Each structure stands twice: as structure tokens, then as C-alpha cells.
Amino acid sequence: MKALVVGTGGREHALALALIRDPAVTEVHAAPGNPGIGAVATLHDVDPMDGPAVAALATSIGADLVVVGPEAPLVAGVSDAVRDAGIACFGPSRDAARLEGSKAFSKEVMATAGVPTAGSRTCTTADEAAAALDAFGAPYVVKDDALAAGKGVVVTNDRDEALAHAAGCERVVVEEFLDGPEFSLFVVCDGTTGVPLLPAQDFKRVFDGGRGPNTGGMGSYAPLTWLPSGTVDAVMADVVVPTLAEMRRRGAPFVGCLYVGLALTAVGPKVIEFNVRFGDPDIQPVLALLDSPLGVILKAAADGDLSTAPVPAFADGAAVTVVMASAGYPEGSSKGDVIVGTETLAKESDVDVIHAGTARTDAGLVTAGGRVLAVRAIGTDVADARAKAYEGISSISFPGAQWRRDIAAEPLGVMEGAAALD
Numbered sequence: 001m002k003a004l005v006v007g008t009g010g011r012e013h014a015l016a017l018a019l020i021r022d023p024a025v026t027e028v029h030a031a032p033g034n035p036g037i038g039a040v041a042t043l044h045d046v047d048p049m050d051g052p053a054v055a056a057l058a059t060s061i062g063a064d065l066v067v068v069g070p071e072a073p074l075v076a077g078v079s080d081a082v083r084d085a086g087i088a089c090f091g092p093s094r095d096a097a098r099l100e101g102s103k104a105f106s107k108e109v110m111a112t113a114g115v116p117t118a119g120s121r122t123c124t125t126a127d128e129a130a131a132a133l134d135a136f137g138a139p140y141v142v143k144d145d146a147l148a149a150g151k152g153v154v155v156t157n158d159r160d161e162a163l164a165h166a167a168g169c170e171r172v173v174v175e176e177f178l179d180g181p182e183f184s185l186f187v188v189c190d191g192t193t194g195v196p197l198l199p200a201q202d203f204k205r206v207f208d209g210g211r212g213p214n215t216g217g218m219g220s221y222a223p224l225t226w227l228p229s230g231t232v233d234a235v236m237a238d239v240v241v242p243t244l245a246e247m248r249r250r251g252a253p254f255v256g257c258l259y260v261g262l263a264l265t266a267v268g269p270k271v272i273e274f275n276v277r278f279g280d281p282d283i284q285p286v287l288a289l290l291d292s293p294l295g296v297i298l299k300a301a302a303d304g305d306l307s308t309a310p311v312p313a314f315a316d317g318a319a320v321t322v323v324m325a326s327a328g329y330p331e332g333s334s335k336g337d338v339i340v341g342t343e344t345l346a347k348e349s350d351v352d353v354i355h356a357g358t359a360r361t362d363a364g365l366v367t368a369g370g371r372v373l374a375v376r377a378i379g380t381d382v383a384d385a386r387a388k389a390y391e392g393i394s395s396i397s398f399p400g401a402q403w404r405r406d407i408a409a410e411p412l413g414v415m416e417g418a419a420a421l422d
Contacts, residue, residue, distance in 0.1 A: 001295050002027045004058050005041065006048045006078065007069030010323075010356035010374050011280035013037045015067060015294070017352070018287040022295035029061055035365060036355025036373075048073045051081030058087045065090065065299045071147055071277050074256070075101040088302035092276050095252035099243075100259075100276040103145045103173040109250075110271060113242035117271040120175040129166035132174035133159060143273075145171040153214055178263035178270050183224055184282045185232065185260045187240050188312070190301040191253035194240045196232050198222045198289060198314055201408075202282035206330055208406045215330045216371055219407030220282040221320040221382055222289060227264070235260060235269055243274070255301060284354055284376050285319030285385075320385040320408045321376045322393055326357065327400025329370035333357065334400050337367040341396035351377045351392045367398055382408050 003019050005012050005028065013036045019025050020040045028041040031048055046057050049072060058066050066082045068074055068091035077094035091097075098105045104122040109115075121132040122145065133140050140162035144152030146169070154165040155177065166172045183201050187194040200222040206212040239260055247254045259275035287294070291313045300309035327334040342353045342365060354376055357369020375392040379385030386408045393403060 001025050001064045001299065002029065002062055003295055004029045004031060004054075004061065004063040004066045005033070005037070005069060006031050006054055006066060006073060008032060008034050008048065009070065009280055010354045010371065011278050011283055012069040013354045013356070014280075014284045014287045014376075015069060015278070016041045017354075018290060018294040019067075022293040024293055025295040027061075029057075029063065031057055034355045035358050035360045036353065049076055049078070051076065051078040054078055055081040055085040055087070058082055059085055063087055065295060065302060067091065067298060068256075069277060071097070071100050071275065074276055075147060079256070088299060090256055090298040090302045092254050092256040093252060095250075096247055096254045096256070097276045098252075099247075099254070099274045101147060103143045103273070104171065106274050107173060109243060109246050110274075113246040115239050115242060115271055116268065118175040118178050120173050122171065122173050123166065124171050126163065126167060129163060129172060129174060133162055136174060136176040139177040141175040141177050142166050143173045143175065144169040145173055178265055178272060180263040180265040181226075182261065182263050182272065183227065184279055185235055185262065186278055186283060186286065187236070187258045187260065188297060188301050188306065189240075189244060189254050189256060189258050190304050190306045191255045192244065192248065192304070193306055194236065194244060194258060195297075195306055195312060196236060196240075197312055198286045199224050199227055199232060200279075200282040200286050202279060203404060203407055206325070206402075206404075208404050213330055215325070217279070217281045217323065218325070218404045219320070219322045219374075220285055221318065221385070221408035222282075222285040223314075223318060225382070231264070231269060235262065239269075239271055255304065280356075281321045281323055281354070281371075281374050284321040284374060288319040288376055288378055289314045289317070291315050315378075317378060317380050318382040318385045319376060319378045320382065320389045321354070321374045322389045322403055322407045323356075323371050323374045324393065324396065324398075324401050324403045325371050326367045326369065326398075327402065329402065333367070333370040335366070335368050336361070336363075337399045338363050339365045339367060339372065339396065339398040342373070345375070345392050345395050350379065351375060351388055353392075353396070372398065372401070
């Protein structure tokens with residue numbers, strides 16, 4: 001099987017590494033990829049947002065499977081172009097990708113399907129936003145009704161800050177605050193059914209203790225030993241099954257990864273949001289522990305029949321990912337700073353470096369984005385994996401590097417959200 005991964009970030013590097021471990025996968029290609037992906041795959045300078053160009057590349061290399069990584073190409077319909085070319089594609093159609101492309105659409109689907117989630121109102125004016133904030137009360141949750149790279153949400157006790165965020169968006173969804181630890185569940189879907197992977201936890205805020213602005217994610221870990229038994233089964237029954245049925249009813253069957261972001265409230269798990277792709281970095285530890293052939297599973301989903309693939313199995317132990325970001329992130333980023341130490345770390349058997357915002361120049365490996373890279377480690381348990389990841393972090397340096405020191409130190413509970421409200 002020849003696989004083509006579309007995208008440039010850490011998620012795509014982690015996918016490429018998992019695909020190359022699958023005995024059924026003979027070649028991995030990436031469009032356009034990054035220097036890390038280039039170590040295990042053939043890179044092609046193709047715009048990931050250009051559906052016809054991606055489809056033409058897939059055809060020219062004889063790809064059997066295309067995996068579209070990021071949300072923006074999915075919302076733009078790149079998967080449709082690939083399928084129209086007669087090639088199996090793991091990633092939802094443009095219509096199905098609205099589950100992430102529009103928070104308002106997502107809430108409408110959840111309401112119709114009876115999915116447990118936060119109460120919400122969709123607002124297009126300042127008066128509507130103000131009324132919604134007063135109706136739900138503090139903490140205020142305001143979400144941009146558009147793609148925002150994981151940074152379009154404000155959670156605050158400051159009403160003026162919430163109103164200012166709403167004013168900066170064309171349309172927003174104002175929600176009630178869900179109290180409880182957050183976790184992510186990735187479900188591989190074939191349009192009719194879904195199979196869950198390991199739940200993971202992602203640390204969104206930039207500073208230790210859950211302080212500072214939201215980011216695309218500063219670290220993650222799996223498995224979640226604190227998650228009550230039966231939680232995944234409950235999410236599948238109460239969230240995934242009705243959502244897939246509703247999307248079929250709307251004529252937009254969901255094929256790809258349904259990323260369910262949840263809060264474990266006092267009355268059980270409730271959906272915070274849907275995304276339509278593997279999360280980054282929270283999929284990284286999950287894929288590190290995956291024992292099953294990823295290519296076979298994704299191809300079966302893309303072909304519309306997950307029953308032909310093995311049920312995903314995972315290794316014992318745990319995995320932790322810690323992100324190193326560039327100076328100024330998340331408001332901006334410093335580019336062109338030389339990165340030192342990744343080659344030495346690559347020799348560690350239980351630790352690897354996942355590239356995201358990197359580039360190769362005459363000066364060597366340099367920063368090329370906000371989240372530059374991640375150090376991922378496998379251990380006997382979370383504490384062991386965490387120690388290895390931070391030891392790996394200490395081996396890498398670049399000017400202005402920043403990272404959180406508390407990834408996987410303890411479960412991300414109410415303290416993270418509460419700290420952000422200080």
C-alpha cells in the first residue's frame with residue numbers, strides 16, 4: 001500500500017511514523033511535509049489546500065490511500081477532490097467537515113442527535129452576545145464560529161474580555177461553562193460505524209498551571225488511568241453513534257477521524273467540541289502506543305467498511321508529548337532560529353522528536369512556526385514517560401524556546417480552566 005499524508009505539522013509527522021510501521025504500507029509520501037517527515041517519507045512540494053493538485057499527485061504516485069491531516073484542507077474540500085479521482089481518502093467531505101468548520105452547525109447537529117453538550121446560543125450582534133453571556137453567567141465561554149487553529153475560544157470571568165472577543169468575530173457561539181476535567185477521544189469512522197482509539201489529554205494554555213492564552217496544544221499524554229471505567233463506551237453510545245446517524249441523515253456521512261473533545265462533568269461526559277481530524281499534539285502519544293497496523297485501519301475506514309480491519313490494540317505503558325514553541329508564541333512566532341540537539345536525541349529508543357514548525361536551510365534545522373517540535377517518550381507508566389520526555393527536552397535548544405514544565409504532572413482537572421480565569 002502506498003500512502004500519501006497531506007499536511008506539514010506534528011500530527012502529520014506522527015501519522016507518517018505510524019504508517020511506516022505498518023507492514024502493509026510499502027511507501028509513505030507527504031505533501032508538502034516537513035524535515036522530520038522527510039526522514040521517513042518522500043516529500044512533494046504541493047499545496048495541501050489545492051484539492052486538484054493533491055489528487056493529481058496521488059494519481060501520479062499510485063497512492064492507495066490519502067490521509068488529509070489538517071482541518072483547513074478538509075473544510076476546503078480536498079478529500080472530495082481525492083475521492084473524485086477514484087482514490088481512497090481518510091478524511092471527511094467538505095459537507096461533513098462543517099462539524100469543525102462551523103461551531104453553530106456542530107451544535108445544531110448535536111442538538112438534533114440528542115448529544116450531551118453545553119447549552120449554547122449563536123450570536124451575530126453585540127446585543128445578542130451580551131444577552132447570551134448574561135443568560136449563562138460566568139465563567140464565560142465564547143467561541144469563534146470559524147476555524148481558528150485551536151485559538152478561537154475565550155474562557156474568562158471578565159465580561160468585557162468576553163464581549164471584546166465576540167466583537168472581533170463575525171459570528172460566535174456562547175456556551176455554558178462545563179465544569180470537570182477535559183479529555184479527547186479519537187474515533188476512526190467509516191461513515192456508518194466508528195472505533196475508538198485511546199483517550200488522551202491535551203494541555204492547551206501556554207503557561208504552567210493552565211495560565212495564559214490558548215494555543216494549539218503544549219503537550220499531551222495517554223492513557224488516562226483516572227478516567228472511570230465505561231467512559232469510552234458511554235461516549236460511543238451517547239455521542240458517536242447518534243452523531244454518525246445524524247450526519248448520514250443529512251446526506252453527509254462522516255468518513256475520517258471524529259475528534260470528540262469532552263468534559264467529565266458531575267453528571268457524566270459532555271461534548272465541548274467536535275473536530276474532524278486527529279488532534280495535535282494529543283494524537284501523538286496515542287499513535288506511539290498503537291500496536292495495530294494504522295494503514296490497514298485507515299484504508300478500511302476510507303473504503304467504508306471498518307469490519308475488515310483489526311480492532312485497534314495498544315501497548316502497555318504510557319506515552320507523553322511535550323511541545324517546544326518558538327519565542328512569542330501564541331501571539332506570533334520567531335522563525336529562522338537554529339535548532340540544536342535533535343540528531344542526538346533521535347538515537348534514543350524510547351524517545352523521538354516530532355517536527356512541526358521546522359525547516360532545513362543552509363544554517364541547518366531552523367524554526368519555521370509557532371509550535372516548533374515535540375519530544376515524545378514511551379515509558380512503563382506516565383511518570384516514567386514524562387521523565388524521559390523532559391530529559392529529551394533538556395537535550396534540545398534554540399533561541400527563545402519555551403515549553404510547559406507541568407505536562408502530565410497530574411490530570412488536567414478544573415484547575416486548568418480555573419487558573420485561566422485568574
